[in-house]
Amino acid sequence: MASTVPVARHGRHGLAPQPEHQPRPDWRSRLQAWRARLVARPGFRRLAQRLPLSSSYARARENDLFALVSGFVQSQILFTSLKTGLIDALADGPVTMAELASRTGFPQDRLDRLVQAAQSVGLVATGQDGFVTLGDHGAIICSDEGLRAMINHHALLYRDLNDPVALFDGSYTDTEMRRLWSYAGSGRESAVEPEDAAAYSALMAASQSMLSDEILDAYDFGRHTSLIDIGGGEGAFLTAVAKRYSGLRMSLFDLPPVAKRARDRFAAHPLGQCPRCYGGSFLDDTLPRGHDCVSLVRVLFDHEDAVVLRLLRNVRAAMEPGQTLVIAEPMAGNDSRGQRYATAYFGVYVMAMGSGRCRTPDEIGALAKQAGFSRFDIRPCRSPLMATIVVVFP
Numbered sequence: 430m431a432s433t434v435p436v437a438r439h440g441r442h443g444l445a446p447q448p449e450h451q452p453r454p455d456w457r458s459r460l461q462a463w464r465a466r467l468v469a470r471p472g473f474r475r476l477a478q479r480l481p482l483s484s485s486y487a488r489a490r491e492n493d494l495f496a497l498v499s500g501f502v503q504s505q506i507l508f509t510s511l512k513t514g515l516i517d518a519l520a521d522g523p524v525t526m527a528e529l530a531s532r533t534g535f536p537q538d539r540l541d542r543l544v545q546a547a548q549s550v551g552l553v554a555t556g557q558d559g560f561v562t563l564g565d566h567g568a569i570i571c572s573d574e575g576l577r578a579m580i581n582h583h584a585l586l587y588r589d590l591n592d593p594v595a596l597f598d599g600s601y602t603d604t605e606m607r608r609l610w611s612y613a614g615s616g617r618e619s620a621v622e623p624e625d626a627a628a629y630s631a632l633m634a635a636s637q638s639m640l641s642d643e644i645l646d647a648y649d650f651g652r653h654t655s656l657i658d659i660g661g662g663e664g665a666f667l668t669a670v671a672k673r674y675s676g677l678r679m680s681l682f683d684l685p686p687v688a689k690r691a692r693d694r695f696a697a698h699p700l701g702q703c704p705r706c707y708g709g710s711f712l713d714d715t716l717p718r719g720h721d722c723v724s725l726v727r728v729l730f731d732h733e734d735a736v737v738l739r740l741l742r743n744v745r746a747a748m749e750p751g752q753t754l755v756i757a758e759p760m761a762g763n764d765s766r767g768q769r770y771a772t773a774y775f776g777v778y779v780m781a782m783g784s785g786r787c788r789t790p791d792e793i794g795a796l797a798k799q800a801g802f803s804r805f806d807i808r809p810c811r812s813p814l815m816a817t818i819v820v821v822f823p
């Protein structure tokens with residue numbers, strides 16, 4: 430007999446396969462659906478906006494939704510303020526509009542619009558005296574080379590997001606991001622050439638400054654005697670560790686052209702004890718043993734689960750009971766606004782790379798246990814936007 434179960438149309442993709450027994454939503458989903466129906470009613474929203482107890486909550490939600498709707502515009506104001514040199518021009522203090530016009534090359538009337546836009550998102554501030562200064566956001570961006578590098582780098586990500594539906598549904602895969610992250614996607618790591626490594630390694634090194642502080646404040650590496658940073662890039666994280674813990678013996682492992690960049694960096698900027706830099710693949714090569722701490726910083730979320738399992742099994746094989754694996758990267762979650770932002774941003778970012786997933790701490794812990802580790806602890810960082818730490822024990 431033909432089925433009478435109604436079928437849903439799925440956008441570009443035609444009919445969705447239907448399970449034999451339709452699952453029923455639980456009470457939480459039904460409650461959320463009831464809430465959504467309520468919020469969808471203009472009359473309910475008008476009431477919530479007027480009642481003293483709910484009005485500030487309603488206003489906050491309205492602003493959140495406006496920020497979501499207009500986020501692209503804000504990002505483009507940010508990008509333009511950096512690209513035109515507006516932010517740099519204010520680095521040393523207040524500047525007149527005439528001076529800004531000459532520094533940015535903008536005609537006065539267009540500059541007025543740019544400054545107005547930049548002021549509205551907190552990048553600059555204009556005084557009664559006609560001088561322009563950095564706003565709080567502008568000051569942070571101006572002082573952080575990594576953040577500036579990321580904002581410039583977003584031009585590439587946003588080009589890949591030009592048809593976001595095609596990116597999400599998987600029909601657009603030949604992305605610019607995939608070309609930049611030349612190791613991403615299984616089996617391509619041995620094809621990474623020195624110039625490929627240079628392109629992404631410099632970006633990663635620049636963006637370590639805020640991240641390493643977060644990690645070092647959340648986990649005490651001083652309890653260990655030696656540390657190997659696997660997928661350690663050109664050594665920016667180890668440099669930050671050495672500044673805090675001068676007695677730690679350190680090593681780094683990365684693809685050969687990246688390990689060479691780390692070696693060159695340590696030769697140019699010597700640390701107390703020069704870290705040993707090993708070149709190889711963390712998937713196929715035997716990893717160096719004898720370190721009581723192993724770190725993986727922003728490494729797992731570049732890879733699909735099967736590759737992560739292979740990597741963790743290889744790491745486990747190089748470790749003894751009593752040693753510790755520290756995994757640090759932005760992780761998914763729903764507990765705070767920071768976690769939700771990280772989930773959205775890094776989830777889309779790795780999708781554009783063509784490989785990887787932003788995982789919850791529990792998902793990472795579960796993969797580690799599957800790879801042969803015995804238990805794990807979750808250590809939140811101050812800013813979940815930057816990282817969460819999962820400490821794993823053999």
Ligand SMILES: CC(C)=CCC/C(C)=C/CC/C(C)=C/C=C/C(C)=C/C=C/C=C(C)/C=C/C=C(C)/C=C/C=C(C)/C=C/CC(C)(C)O
Nearest residue numbers: 565569576579610636639727728730731775778779782814
């Ligand atoms: C002076 C008086 C009286 C009052 C002033 C009050 C005031 C405003 C004080 C300042 C408050 C304060 C401490 C503010 C601090 C703000 C901070 C720390 C802001 C930090 C922002 C960080 C951002 C936006 C970081 C962005 C990071 C990004 C986009 C990282 C991207 C990383 C990527 C893409 C990594 C990729 C790796 C891969 C390939 C996925 O594996």
Ligand SMILES: C[S@@+](CC[C@H](N)C(=O)[O-])C[C@H]1O[C@@H](n2cnc3c(N)ncnc32)[C@H](O)[C@@H]1O
Nearest residue numbers: 612618633660661662683684687710711726727
């Ligand atoms: C996103 S970067 C993170 C670098 C550094 N840990 C940081 O946080 O700045 C990932 C690193 O993993 C390295 N990597 C990727 N595949 C690898 C492989 N098969 N073997 C060794 N390293 C690899 C990359 O070369 C890159 O340096």
